[in-house]
Amino acid sequence: DAGVTQSPTHLIKTRGQQVTLRCSPKSGHDTVSWYQQALGQGPQFIFQYYEEEERQRGNFPDRFSGHQFPNYSSELNVNALLLGDSAxxxxxxxxxxxxxxxxxxxxxLTVL
Amino acid sequence: DQQVKQNSPSLSVQEGRISILNCDYTNSMFDYFLWYKKYPAEGPTFLISISSIKDKNEDGRFTVFLNKSAKHLSLHIVPSQPGDSAVYFCAANRQGGKLIFGQGTELSVKP
Incomplete structure (x- = not known):
């Protein structure tokens, strides 16, 4: 029984670029949440998806967007990357x- | 506004002794509390949880205590083992929504 999987493991981008991160939920789960963890901090909630809709959103700008697919997997997209998005x-x-x-x-994610 | 706080950034304990990790919260609407363990370069691993209607939950060496009047919870690990060395996060949520995390406490268990 596979747990939660994410890809890629590491990513290096430059400022201004866009990035897409992917997630496959644990078998049987239907809800996906995304968090950002900066160094030395606890994870911060970005948003949660259920039934392909954004159910709840944290205090992140619109540059952060997401999507959930019918098979419950999810993507996190970040546009116009800033150095501070490294996490x-x-x-x-x-x-x-x-x-x-x-x-x-x-x-x-490392933004240079 | 830090709704969940772990005021001790680090804790060092001798192997075999008790480790006590503390967490305070401010939002009385939280109805569920969780502890996660995290190794470097890995995602948090769920450890143990407690509903707000209970004051204690035990699972093997791990026990979580909840004091609602003080808005305080603690994780007890007995006996502590070197493999328990990691960063521990407490988190809280309400009705399955977003998890609010503390800043973490780094536990070091020395042989």
Whole structure:
């Protein structure tokens, strides 16, 4: 039973570029949440998707957008990258309205 | 506005002794609390959780205590093992929504 998977593992981009990160939820889960973790901080909530709709959004600018597909997998897109977007991006999956979320290994994004 | 706080950035404990990690929260609307363990370059691993209607939950060596009146929770690890060395995050949410995390406490268990 595969857990949450994310790709790619690492990514290096330059300022102004765009990036797409991908996530496949744990088998049986229908809800995907995305978090950003800066060095030395706890993860910060970006948004949550359920039934292909954004269900809840954190305090992130519109440069951050997402999508959920019919198979429950999800993408996180970040446009016009800034140096401050360098972080570990974590995907978590759960059942809708279930409190326990299970995390993938993350994608390390470096913006130069 | 830091709704979940872990005031100790680090904790060092001798192998075999008890580790106590603390967490405070401000939002009384939270109805579920979780602890995650994180190794470098990995995602957080779910450890143990507690509903706001309970005051204690135990799973093997791990016990979480919730004091709602003080808006405080703690994670006890007994006995501590070197493999427990990691960063521990407490998190809170409401009705399955976004998780709000503390800043983390780095636990070091020395042989």
């Amino acid at each position: 570990l991006y974590l995907c978590a999956s759960s059942l809708v309205n279930d409190n326990e979320q299970f995390f993938g290994p993350g994608t390390r």
